[in-house]
Amino acid sequence: MSELGNLWLYAMLILVGFLPNEVWRMAGVVLSRGLDENSEILIWVRAVATAILTGVVGKLVVFAPGALATVPLAVRLGAAALGLAAFLLIRRSVFAGVATATAAIVLGMLLFGG
């Protein structure tokens, strides 16, 4: 990549990567001052954040990036569902859920191509 291209990439890292992300953390520092952890507004704020978080999850699974895009959509959805089921069935263990989902996606790729 050229020098100019590199410089542009670092400028982009700060301007469209670091700043739009970090602004939320710093806003959180400011807003946390007077807020009680159990206040009613925080239940709504947390619901909004959770919906966005799982929205990101949904988009990453459905419109998968990079090498994950070569895995059929049905395999991605099936693996996510299996991981969730394993988490719920095996003592609510995050590790069990993540391991099951990962094993499922590898198996799915071997069986159905990818």
Next chain:
Amino acid sequence: MSAPQSGKPGWRSAFVGGMRAGLTSVFMVVLVGSYVSIGALAHDLNFPLLWIVLSTVLIWAAPAQVILISALGAGAPPLEVALAVGLSGVRLLPMVVALLPVVKAPSTRPRELIVPAHFTAVSMWIEALRLSPKLPRTARIPYVNGLGVCFMASATIASVIGYHLAQALPSLLVAALLFLTPISFLISAVRNARVTADRAAVAIGVVLAPLLAWRGVDLDLFWTGLVGGSAAYAAHRLREALR
């Protein structure tokens, strides 16, 4: 990152305790796997190694980094990239707001909260909320900073390894590793759901965002958060009222 405040007794042992907790956390596996895949993705799209290291230290949020790398790699307009990254980062605000009152002590100065806020990411947040309440208040900030340093350092090393191994890694493995971030976020969100609003938000968000994106709706994550989160909160209020 965090200036050592050696004047405070126990600061060092709390910091080391946080690092040790990070090493044995389930999120260590998730972070290393995710960041190996992020390093490989950056290599495939011709990003410099220093760039990917800086992106981990500065952004410190796997979905934002995946969005940034794939969007810049695909030549998306900067404003659109900033919007997508900014929307994926909205979750950090309530996470920081929920965490800081737990870790700060009456003697804590406001600027001491900047570092734990920067370390706040899904992995650190979940472990910090779970573990730090067991400690005396004055030990909590160094403890969560130790946790953050441990997670960030491991993720950075993992991204360097992934960058160098990109060509050697079978695409099967990279795909499996890229899957770690969404699946661990989903399962953590389910585990952390305390009230009806949280549970409803998990279900609505995961369906609504891809649906809106598929329909070509602009600002899909923004609407998912605002409409989906408010609907989840409404469901919560309804359930409370019927109780």
